[in-house]
Amino acid sequence: MLQKIFSVAVVVVLIETACLSHLNAQSPTQQKSQSVQFKENIARWGVGKKVTVKMIDGNSFMGPISQIADEGFVVSDQARGRDVPVDYNGVKSVKAQHSRLFKTLVGVGAVIVILGIVMGAACASGGCGDSQ
Numbered sequence: 001m002l003q004k005i006f007s008v009a010v011v012v013v014l015i016e017t018a019c020l021s022h023l024n025a026q027s028p029t030q031q032k033s034q035s036v037q038f039k040e041n042i043a044r045w046g047v048g049k050k051v052t053v054k055m056i057d058g059n060s061f062m063g064p065i066s067q068i069a070d071e072g073f074v075v076s077d078q079a080r081g082r083d084v085p086v087d088y089n090g091v092k093s094v095k096a097q098h099s100r101l102f103k104t105l106v107g108v109g110a111v112i113v114i115l116g117i118v119m120g121a122a123c124a125s126g127g128c129g130d131s132q
Helices: 002-023 028-045 100-124
Strands: 050-055 060-068 072-077 082-087 091-096
Touching: 002 100, 028 060, 028 091, 060 082
Parallel strands: none
Antiparallel strands: 050 060, 050 091, 060 072, 072 082
16 A cells, blocks of 8 residues: 555656756747736735846846836845846746745655655565564
8 A cells, every 4th residue: 555655656746846947948929928917926026025036147046025116126135135126028037036934845745755765665575573
């Protein structure tokens, strides 16, 4: 039973990894719709949300959103100690930084998965106490 659960978990992780790698591939025709998506995300996250912004020109900024406007937003770049105006059309990617709680939960989940793998391997080799 545990071996089946382990197999399903591995399949789910592989499928998720394959799907996420395709999300990063972008064509130039998608840039207009992407800027709309960036605008929606920024509006949903709101002022104060910490983000990482990568620009098409190669620059990147990290810090909280300090202002939001129709044509762009402002990031208080912590590394440079200044506010950086960002135009939605110049953005390559924008990601919200996760909270400490989220990162902790992901770590706990990873530990549980690793323990499941170890226990599954032990059971598969006959070490689960199923002596007949």
